Amino acid sequence: MSARGRTSGGHRLYTSEDVRRLYQIRALREFGLSLTETASALDGSVSLDSVLRTHLQHVETRLAQLSSLRDWLAAACVQAGALPSTESLLATLEAMSVIAGHTRNRRPSDTRHAWTALGQELRTLRDAGQPSSSSTVIELAQAARDLINSFADHDQAVLDALAHLRRNAPQLDAAGWDQDLIEFLDDALTALDRQEDLR
Secondary structure, three states: OOOOEEOOOOOEEOOHHHHHHHHHHHHHHHOOOOHHHHHHHHHOOOOHHHHHHHHHHHHHHHHHHHHHHHHHHHHHHHHHHHOOOHHHHHHHHHHHHHHHHHHOOOOOOOHHHHHHHHHHHHHHHHHOOOOOOOHHHHHHHHHHHHHHHHHHOOOHHHHHHHHHHHHHOOOOOOOOOOHHHHHHHHHHHHHHHHHHHHO
16 A cells, blocks of 8 residues: 655655555455455455455365365374385375365365265165175265266376275275275275176
C-alpha cells in the first residue's frame, strides 16, 4: 500500500483510513489469504464471504493433507523398527512418498469409506469359510481392483506403490484391513487373474 505522502524527514504519512485499510490487509493476511485475494476482497470485486469460504476449503484440504502426513510419519517410525533391512525401509518410504505425491492435490473422496466397507464384506465371507476362489469373493476382488485402479488413476507407479504397502506395510492407513485380510484379498486377486486368463 502506497503512502499518501512523506514527512520532511522521509517518513511515510498515513491517514486514519489508510491505517484502517492496513489493519484489514494484515487481518486478512493473518487468515492466510494471498495478496491478490486480499486485494479482491478489499476492493469489492469479490465478496469477502466468497474469499473466506474459498480459503476455508483450502485450509481444510491442507489440514487433511497434514493429518495424512502425520499418520504416514507415525507409521514410518513404526516401520523403521519393524522392517528387516534398511533397503526394506527405504522401499516402503519411497512407496509412501509416491502415494503422498499422488494424493497431495486430490480432494477428499469416499474412497476410504468404500475400502472400509469392502474390507468388512470380505472379512464376513472369509470368516464364514468362503474360499478366496469362490465366485462371491472374486466379485469383491474385482470391486477392490476397480477401486484401487480408480484411486490410482491407472498410474502404474501408484499401483506398484499401493501393492508394496499392501504387502509390506499393511498397518499404514489400512482402513481396518489387517494382514490376514490383505492376504485373503491377494489370493482372491490371483484367482481373478487365473479366471481372466482362461477367458
